[in-house]
Amino acid sequence: MELTALRWRDDRLELLDQRLLPAETRWLTLQTAAEVAAAIHDMVVRGAPAIGISAAYGVVLAAQELGNTASADQLAPAVSTLAASRPTAVNLFWALERMQRTMAGLHGAALIEALTREALRIHEDDRAMNHRLASFGVPLLPENGRIYTHCNTGALATGGHGTALGVLRSAWAAGRIRGVIAGETRPWMQGSRLTSWELMQDGVPVTLVADSSAGHLMQRGEVQAVIVGADRITANGDTANKIGTYALAVLARHHGIPFYVAAPLSTIDPALASGDSIVIEERDGNEIRCIQGKPIAPAEVPVFNPAFDVTPGELITAIITEHGVIRHPGTDTMAAHLATVNDDH
Structure with missing residues (x-):
């Protein structure tokens, strides 16, 4: 099984707490965008791509909290909180921009479903990208x-x-x-x-x-x-x-x-x-x-x-x-x- 820093299970984000490695392996379950932002800032998860993926899932968690009232306007504070978590890694802002583009014209359950699909796509795209990048780097x-x-x-x-x-x-x-x-x-x-x-x-x-x-x-x-x-x-x-x-x-x-x-x-x-x-x-x-x-x-x-x-x-x-x-x-x-x-x- 390939090592991983994060996983999406049962509509929740699970992060491997990297502050404790290698002495201890502990997974944290996050349920809100604020928790994801804190985890990024506190180095529970780090590395530019993993930060971006985590932030994408953080937007999904924020939409789930809002439920039927979820909309781009209602999600703006959560996006701002996530964006403020760490300033240097551009992948964070790239992922949030992708999630914001996905919100256009959607509300409630349809928005939550679309955001979930996009976050999963960002995650899977990164995995595939890693292997393509390696193929160019090895020679x-x-x-x-x-x-x-x-x-x-x-x-x-x-x-x-x-x-x-x-x-x-x-x-x-x-x-x-x-x-x-x-x-x-x-x-x-x-x-x-x-x-x-x-x-x-x-x-x-x-x-x-x-x-x-x-x-x-x-x-x-x-x-x-x-x-x-x-x-x-x-x-x-x-x-x-x-x-x-x-x-x-x-x-x-x-x-x-x-x-x-x-x-x-x-x-x-x-x-x-x-x-x-x-x-x-x-x-x-x-x-x-x-x-x-x-x-x-x-x-x-x-x-x-x-x-x-x-x-x-x-x-x-x-x-x-x-x-x-x-x-x-x-x-x-x-x-x-x-x-x-x-x-x-």
Whole structure:
């Protein structure tokens, strides 16, 4: 059975509480849009695609609460609450926009039914997209290489197979690579808690390292490529991803190592010209002062805790989407890729 971060059962959303992994597996049942928004903000569910899928189901829950009075106007507050849960991941807003388009001209039971179908479609589309994306990414990875990855971009961050981690899972299954190096990814430790656990479930050789050892490993020739996910990609190829990604891109460029971003088309935000326009979420300082609730710093020390950073497109070897590969991302190559996709549809 494929690992999953969320499931829709008996008209309720169930989320695997990722704050507790790998020590404890606990599923939470959510019944309101407010509960879904809180779960997104509090990191019960994380990863841009999984956040978007969860938000779509949150709209369904809000419509169910309203029953026969459900309408686009009545659902507006719930959509706003969900949209405010986390600001950086564009998939959240993409999914909510799809749900809002579905509401047009519908009320009551017909609206609830249509929203449920659309949320299920968003979820299933993401699963299928993961596998298509992986098929484009696997041939790019150096044969018999060890690949460095950051944060968690697998089944726990998506609707199924994963984006960057999906490429790595498929690459291992195809005999393309010999292993993965996972950075721990402070402060939420998604690399150590989630990525290493996911890869071990699949029998993929993985070595966990401190984030600060990446340069040392590259200098020693132990990394043949870097692949990461994304939370938002702008029109010129600038990419927002988990804090620490930019430093990896700079290190990879210095050492002549290819640096890949794997993300669905829904992560591209052509309305933003560059990464300068991306809103970077800043989170509570206690995430730095503590590790899983245990203090590791003075209680009153000032903290700066951005959840993401922006990697310029010029440092990215290629962006891998479910519709193909964007090499040397920039304004022209990004526009050409999006135009090709639009022509196909």
